[in-house]
Amino acid sequence: MRFNLSAWALNNRPLVLFAMMMLAIIGAMSYSNLGQSEDPPFTFKAMIINTQWPGATAQEVSEQVTERIEKKLMETGEFDKVISFSRPGESQVTFVARDSLRSKQVPELWYQIRKKIGDIQHTLPRGVHGPFFNDEFGTTFGNIYALTGEGFDYAVLKDYADRVQLQLQRVKDVGKVDILGLQDEKIWIELSNTRLASMGLPLQLVQKALEEQNSVSAAGFFETATDRVQLRVSGQFETVEHIREFPIRIGERTFRLGDIA
Numbered sequence: 001m002r003f004n005l006s007a008w009a010l011n012n013r014p015l016v017l018f019a020m021m022m023l024a025i026i027g028a029m030s031y032s033n034l035g036q037s038e039d040p041p042f043t044f045k046a047m048i049i050n051t052q053w054p055g056a057t058a059q060e061v062s063e064q065v066t067e068r069i070e071k072k073l074m075e076t077g078e079f080d081k082v083i084s085f086s087r088p089g090e091s092q093v094t095f096v097a098r099d100s101l102r103s104k105q106v107p108e109l110w111y112q113i114r115k116k117i118g119d120i121q122h123t124l125p126r127g128v129h130g131p132f133f134n135d136e137f138g139t140t141f142g143n144i145y146a147l148t149g150e151g152f153d154y155a156v157l158k159d160y161a162d163r164v165q166l167q168l169q170r171v172k173d174v175g176k177v178d179i180l181g182l183q184d185e186k187i188w189i190e191l192s193n194t195r196l197a198s199m200g201l202p203l204q205l206v207q208k209a210l211e212e213q214n215s216v217s218a219a220g221f222f223e224t225a226t227d228r229v230q231l232r233v234s235g236q237f238e239t240v241e242h243i244r245e246f247p248i249r250i251g252e253r254t255f256r257l258g259d260i261a
Helices: 005-011 013-032 058-074 103-123 154-169 193-199 203-213 240-244
Strands: 046-052 079-087 090-097 129-134 221-223 228-230 247-250 253-256
Touching (some): 005 013, 046 058, 058 079, 058 090, 058 103, 090 103, 103 129, 193 203, 203 247
Antiparallel strands (some): 046 090, 046 129, 079 090, 221 228, 247 253
């Protein structure tokens, strides 16, 4: 005689009801203890390869840069599609990995792409800048803080921001800390074309003199019986006053940079 589950359940209703209640209670407790993530991890399977070639036409960029990069990317065999566009002076190629690729395999794929593009970098035309890679589309910021300080100049604020960044990077579960709104420290030298012309001083000569004075170059070393002494060229600009007092020489005449700039 075959076992009849329905008949058994009707004959043992108290036991069945008890089992149903227990399962409902256990299910409710399990649901309340489910793991939750405020920012669940998500892997973007796309990478952008950007290349700059100033002065080139769109056709030159397409034939000599974009097509070479596309062919190299297709050698991976892990792409869903490769999208590219070329315009004067710039090439951009978007590599989209196939959906079936597991998240843990993506970093290795990005490494292979960088390696393959690096192998053909020497074959690209002279004057090309890059290629540059961007695969951090999944970076999200949970908190943004503003650092202000009345009476502090920008350089001091940046120094404190760097210290805060180091401390935050040591916090558990912090993946990345970026400082936004940074400005490069620069010194601007404004030259008067009229004054340069009246003095007979070429602009290129002034630019060359400034670059050579502040250049960083190896000066060799001197070996003794026991030591090797490194030689370094001094005279680099250390203050704005040093730049202002810098002498510009043309022929037998010497000009002070502060007098023409």
